Amino acid sequence: MKIGDHFSDNCPKVATIGFFDGVHRGHRFLIEQVCAMAAERRCASAVVTFPVHPRKVMQPEYCPQLLTTCREKEELLAATGVDYCLMLDFTSELACCSAHDFMALLKKRYQIQALVIGYDHRFGHNRSEGFDDYVRYGAELGMEVLPASAYYCEDGGEVSSSCIRRLLSVGDVSEAARGLGYDYFLQGTVVSGYRVGHTLGFPTANLRVDEADKLVPADGVYAVRVTVDGCQYGGMLSIGYRPTLDNGPDRSIEVYIFDFQADIYNHPLRLSFVRRIRDELKFTSVDELVAQLHKDEAVARQLLFA
Template identity: 70%
Template sequence: MFLLSDTSDISACRSRVATIGFFDGVHRGHRYLIEQVREVAAVRGLASSVVTFPIHPRKVMKPDYRPDLLTTRDEKVALLAETGIDCCIMLDFTQEVARLSARQFMAILKERYRIAALVIGYDHRFGHNRSEGFDDYVHYGKELGMEVLLARVYSYMRGGRESGAEGTVSSSAIRRLLLAGNVSEAAEYLGYDFFLNGTVVSGYQVGRKIGFPTANLHLNDPDKLVPADGVYAVRVSIGGTEYGGMLSIGYRPTFNNGANRSIEVHIFDFDADIYQQPMRISFVRFMRPELKFDTVEALVARIRRDEKEIRAVLSC
């Protein structure tokens, strides 16, 4: 069983090597850390695992906080499974957990989840005041019978040069890139194209009237980050088949759409009724910002140009 939770019976499971974190996005830095966990587990003959949380810890402390997630809970679990880790421990982060000291939390990892070795990321801290560091964790580990190891620092080579060492590839940096529309560079840091999952819902039907029917996406999770407004080259997955498409995010200013932000995609070479069906949109490239046109004819002319340019991008 890959996914374990607080209610799972793991008393009979073998001891584990683990690392812990929220792992939003499961980006290249996360995967480098997880690979080290797998290496340690293989040497010691133990299972490899990741301890993570279903809800962003800050949202537990501040319910009105919006985390702008790179991945939803289910998306994160699926990406973690792809790393080859033996299991994912989903630990409910509650107010009570937040009040635990680092030693108390480590004791839970040892006793409840049979974690024999803990691999700590270079910047990771836990415990209610986060004032303790790696040396403290090593000390507590010795008291508890848990080996504590410091992970190697990750450095990412981009464009033939080192982009920097520790902290360069981070979830917060990727969020900033996406909120600026820079989906191409975000994909380099993630190791895959950023994507949105949701359900196709009814829209204003304007696209169909001007010759470019669109599918409107309703997100599965309202906390999922949506990239900057604009037009993008995307790939669209429906029913196991992938299509090219052009996506528009924004407020449709030519039609005075008001405050209703929409995510709508025109799928190339596709004509089927997909309302209420699940759809995934993967971002390939930002093409242009959202624009307001003086006439519908001017908008249509620009959409035709967008389609030509996006088809060329997707054929590369």
């Protein structure tokens, strides 16, 4: 997949537009349609997207709680088989463009011959226009405008990034994975912690997430798969404030990696969420906490390896 905001090959393209946060099943269904329509017209396929959430450009204080960082989104888009990713900077000037002017830009600068519009997607300065308007503008510009089919889950429900965020915010990572089509993940660097886990028999790696805007699921204990130095392990993850130990006010992301001994401080690490085991709890003693951790480990191992 070619990524950028300028290409010199002048290749005619069939494209769609969106932020594509998470590149979930609905997004991939749309992109499959784009690729099929491009093949029918002997054109390249393309997605038009943005590196930063448009609302954050207009409201710098806004924290979007993203499912994917820009880099993660690029990797997931590349896996769809689409030919081009037009990564456009969402500037205040672009925000002021009408739908007609934006389509003219896509036609002139990026040789987009056909535009596939998602069933509920709107763009342009005030988003007051709809599909019929886009068809009319396309006819004026020499651009075909095509409707996309909506994607529905097996149970008939719709899939959306906002719905997946809501599921993650309450810790329902398994249901979120159904919509995503993959296990939700966090990536970051292993940093020093309080090292209390070593004294309890559960040494943990503390993760600092790479991007502040990345959504961290609800506090609690999770069964996870851990990727470090190219190898994958099982583990159990705690997100929260360590209420039993009362050793700091910061929210922590700590993973106990099963059957693992190496020193991985400052190493990159990826956590893929499999299932939430329980809420974060405050225990009456450290011994009670350790007993619960042994139970959590047994549940996590069963979930991961059974």
